[in-house]
Amino acid sequence: MKDVDDKFRKTDTEVPLREELRPRKVTTPDGQEIDIDPLRDYFCEAKPKVHPKAYSKIVEDFYNWARANSLWILGFGTGCGAIEMRPLMTPRFDAYRYGIQWRPTPRQANLLVISGYLSVKTLKRAIRAYEQMPQPKYVMGLGSCTINGGMYWDSYNTIKRLDDYLPVDMYVAGCMPRPEALLHGFMELKRVIREGKGEGANKYAENFDQYKANQKAVIKDWDMPDYNW
Amino acid sequence: MTAFPNFEWVQIAYALLTLFIVINYGMVMTAVVRKIGARVGGRYGIPVWQNYVDLLKNIALRSKISHGVMYYLGPVFRLTGGVGLLMFVPTIYGSEWHQNFSYAGDLILALYFVFFGTLGMALGAGESGHPHSAIGVSRGLAQVTMAELPLALGVYALSLQYGTLDITKIVAAQQGSIFNWTLFTNPLATVAAMVAFVGTMMRSPFDVAMAPQEIPIGPPTEYHSSYLALMQTNRVLFPVAKTVIYMNLFFGGATSWAEFAIKVFCLYMISVVIGVVHPRFRVEQSIRFFLKWGLPLGVLAILTV
Numbered sequence: 001m002k003d004v005d006d007k008f009r010k011t012d013t014e015v016p017l018r019e020e021l022r023p024r025k026v027t028t029p030d031g032q033e034i035d036i037d038p039l040r041d042y043f044c045e046a047k048p049k050v051h052p053k054a055y056s057k058i059v060e061d062f063y064n065w066a067r068a069n070s071l072w073i074l075g076f077g078t079g080c081g082a083i084e085m086r087p088l089m090t091p092r093f094d095a096y097r098y099g100i101q102w103r104p105t106p107r108q109a110n111l112l113v114i115s116g117y118l119s120v121k122t123l124k125r126a127i128r129a130y131e132q133m134p135q136p137k138y139v140m141g142l143g144s145c146t147i148n149g150g151m152y153w154d155s156y157n158t159i160k161r162l163d164d165y166l167p168v169d170m171y172v173a174g175c176m177p178r179p180e181a182l183l184h185g186f187m188e189l190k191r192v193i194r195e196g197k198g199e200g201a202n203k204y205a206e207n208f209d210q211y212k213a214n215q216k217a218v219i220k221d222w223d224m225p226d227y228n229w
Numbered sequence: 230m231t232a233f234p235n236f237e238w239v240q241i242a243y244a245l246l247t248l249f250i251v252i253n254y255g256m257v258m259t260a261v262v263r264k265i266g267a268r269v270g271g272r273y274g275i276p277v278w279q280n281y282v283d284l285l286k287n288i289a290l291r292s293k294i295s296h297g298v299m300y301y302l303g304p305v306f307r308l309t310g311g312v313g314l315l316m317f318v319p320t321i322y323g324s325e326w327h328q329n330f331s332y333a334g335d336l337i338l339a340l341y342f343v344f345f346g347t348l349g350m351a352l353g354a355g356e357s358g359h360p361h362s363a364i365g366v367s368r369g370l371a372q373v374t375m376a377e378l379p380l381a382l383g384v385y386a387l388s389l390q391y392g393t394l395d396i397t398k399i400v401a402a403q404q405g406s407i408f409n410w411t412l413f414t415n416p417l418a419t420v421a422a423m424v425a426f427v428g429t430m431m432r433s434p435f436d437v438a439m440a441p442q443e444i445p446i447g448p449p450t451e452y453h454s455s456y457l458a459l460m461q462t463n464r465v466l467f468p469v470a471k472t473v474i475y476m477n478l479f480f481g482g483a484t485s486w487a488e489f490a491i492k493v494f495c496l497y498m499i500s501v502v503i504g505v506v507h508p509r510f511r512v513e514q515s516i517r518f519f520l521k522w523g524l525p526l527g528v529l530a531i532l533t534v
Contacts, residue, residue: 051291063289070279070286075445091271099279104445107453110286134453135292201291 015221043225048205051135053196060196067110067136067198068190069099074109076129079116080176081142087179100186106132111189114166116176117145117152118159120218127215130166131227135201138169138193140185143176150175164214167200243326244316248466250486251315251473255465256280258494262501269505284461290454296357303353304452304459310346311467314339320473321489322400322482336394339474340377340384343429346467347373350448357451365447368512369438373429375519380425382527386418386534387411387478396474400482410481418530419479423499424523426475428515430468430497432504437512472496 023037054060077085088095089102103109106129114126130139141162144150149160162168169192172185192198204211208227216222260277267274295301317335321327351370354362390411391399403409412419428435439447449460472493476482480496483489510518 049292054289063285066282066285066289070282072283094267094272094274096267096275097273099275099282101275104441105450107451108449108457110290134290134294136290 018221018223021223039223039225045225045227047208047227048131048135048201050202050205061194064194064196064198068193071098071100071111071138071186071190072103072109073100073111073113074106074129074133075102075104076106076112076126077115078118078122078126079143079145081113081115084142084176084179084182085113085115088182093179093183095183095186098183098186098190106130107134109133110136111138111140112166113140113142114146114162114168115142117143117150117155118162119157120159120220121157123159123165123215124219124224126166128224136198137201138189138198139166139200140189141168141171142182142185144173145175147171147173159218165211165218167203167211169198169200240328240330244329247320247327247329248312248315251320251469252462252466254490254493255469256284258469258490258497259465262497266501266505280461280465284458287454287458287461293454293456296451299352299356300451301353301456303350303356304456304463306349306353307346308459308463308466310342310344310349311463311470313345314342315466315470315473317342318470318474318477319397319400319482321486322397322404322477322484324484328397331397332395334394335396336384336388336399336478339396340381343380343471343474344373344377346463354448354451359450361444361446361450362448364444365438365440365450368440369448371512372435372438372515372519375516376425376428376435376523378425378519379421379523379527380429382524383418383422383425383530384478386415386421386527386530389531389534390415390418396477400477403481404484407481411479412481415530415534417526417533421523421526421530422475422479424519424526426471426496427500427503428519428523429471430500430504432500434504434507434510435515436504436509437515440509468497469493 021038023035025033026036027033054063073085077083085102087093088100106112110133112126112130112133118126130137139162141147145152145158146162146168149155149158152158153160159165170185170189172181174181177185189198212226257277257280260275260280264274264277316329317331317338319328319331347369351366354366387399388394391402393399399411403411403414407413431439449457452460473489475496476489476492480492483492
């Protein structure tokens with residue numbers, strides 16, 4: 001997996017850590033002096049693990065059927081495509097009838113829809129949201145911006161190929177794809193999951209160092225632990 | 230077996246059967262209610278079996294993260310509240326199978342179990358460390374405590390009226406005619422308790438604890454996979470168990486599963502219908518509502534009994 005976004009300056013001077021994230025001594029209300037290190041105290045740094053499939057194929061197929069028919073999407077819009085997701089909740093398209101629901105917290109979501117261009121600043125949040133989701137989890141790239149940069153191809157601040165930073169299970173091409181295309185993408189994703197090929201989370205865990213290197217290459221002010229759930 | 234003179238081992242199997250039926254009923258009924266909501270909005274809506282698929286999916290998730298012992302116990306307590314509530318009240322009146330473990334003082338225990346889940350959830354959500362959980366749970370506790378007031382007063386009025394704390398006897402006293410229901414013999418207590426009923430069903434206007442779009446989604450923010458599956462089970466079981474209490478106390482109980490299904494559905498729809506036409510109360514507004522309307526009604530019910 002080669003990083004194609006070589007337009008970014010990669011050998012930059014290091015950005016200093018934000019003040020509130022630096023390790024320091026704090027005096028508690030009862031006069032005690034304690035050391036705090038926000039990056040270590042509030043997050044876990046354990047690497048993601050590769051989770052094996054269920055032992056029996058029948059059980060795994062049954063689970064995959066359930067996963068496909070209960071897709072919970074993280075309500076997180078990154079670009080213009082977020083507006084294309086809204087009609088899916090309305091009477092005209094109504095994605096709920098396919099078992100697709102929106103959840104407000106990454107902990108309960110299975111599908112992260114990167115809905116359009118992803119600026120470096122948003123990439124940081126997308127990574128954090130993705131890593132907090134429980135396995136197995138799926139990523140869907142919406143619009144040509146996530147495939148090759150699209151109209152943001154020579155932007156100084158937008159990533160071009162989403163697959164370099166997060167493992168993408170399904171792309172929906174277009175600029176922007178209409179809600180019908182998005183629905184078709186969901187159906188295709190369901191097929192992929194049912195076939196047991198939606199193993200993006202394990203791919204992420206296996207190639208963790210590569211993904212992290214790619215992410216750090218573009219995110220210059222990396223002010224979080226390497227893995228933060 | 231001198232301590233429990235009427236106990237027989239087969240009652241455990243009967244009670245588990247009740248639990249099984251009620252959970253499945255709740256699963257389908259909540260989905261049907263959501264489907265009705267969708268149809269009113271012009272949508273097709275979720276399939277009626279969607280709750281089962283969601284539950285299975287959450288159990289099938291591979292990675293689970295615990296934030297500590299209380300985080301783990303939170304959903305367990307919550308489900309204990311739901312199961313306990315159902316286990317200690319008679320579900321079907323006159324049926325030997327679905328009497329569960331009802332006994333002479335079960336009304337007091339039921340009042341306790343109504344509150345139990347919220348307390349357990351407070352411990353669990355507190356330890357999950359997410360600010361939205363803490364905000365949601367403190368709002369929920371304040372609101373449930375206030376809603377308890379009219380409920381407790383209504384229930385005391387009822388036990389004064391019937392001279393017993395035994396739910397089976399209260400149901401027995403309401404048999405015969407629809408006009409024997411507490412709804413008609415003691416309307417004040419019924420209205421006071423129904424204020425509490427609507428207030429604790431987690432629906433608008435009293436959904437400030439979960440508050441979708443505001444503190445998405447409150448106490449369960451950090452809960453996922455099996456933890457969430459436990460809470461989902463309780464989410465379908467607890468409202469039905471609570472409605473069973475109300476049905477027994479105020480609406481003549483049920484003598485068959487068909488009667489049970491219809492009465493519980495109608496009672497559940499009261500909170501749904503009120504929910505869809507009223508916007509959300511802020512927490513101080515809902516507390517004020519219970520103190521202003523629920524509490525005087527409850528006091529009045531006690532005085533006039």
